[in-house]
Amino acid sequence: SQQGEEDPQALSIQEGENATMNCSYKTSINNLQWYRQNSGRGLVHLILIRSNEREKHSGRLRVTLDTSKKSSSLLITASRAADTASYFCATEDSWGKLQFGAGTQVVVTP
């Protein structure tokens, strides 16, 4: 079953702009992870935030987690055309299973 809802479903921005996408989930989690998928390819792990963390940074990525609202956001700053991809949040439960959100398709135009 699918755990999370993501919004927006699609996002089109220009290079240099920031891209923000949100993820909501339903059950308790150990951590929440964000992945990137280029068309027809596998997933690349971007960042993991644990349930006791509220914010995390990695390069141009900033992730927040609000466990009271069961939501997370991913911010990509100063976007580049190479950031064009689909982005998925995934929650890890106590069994080690990942459940993915619906994904946000991001298009960055030069």
Add this chain to the structure above:
Amino acid sequence: GAVVSQHPSRVICKSGTSVKIECRSLDFQATTMFWYRQFPKQSLMLMATSNEGSKATYEQGVEKDKFLINHASLTLSTLTVTSAHPEDSSFYICSARNEGNYGYTFGSGTRLTVV
């Protein structure tokens, strides 16, 4: 970094035949691997958890006799789609959990087309 090799990347097969997909962790051992299915422009749906040396655990609604999973070693899990039908056409992705760095590494996926 951790690498998971998935083969084949693309396969076309006839209805009624079986197809085997391999998922191999190249530089780490994975006691647990996962198999996902993804339809176009949709999210990944977990099919089953593959456990080294024991039976796979299937998600609700996934036919275990149709999707055979074998995890015979700490670096290899295979998914066999038996008696394939056109509705089995999809993108299948495996992932392996790296116990060392608490991360999941994904294979590059297999595009299965059943004609």
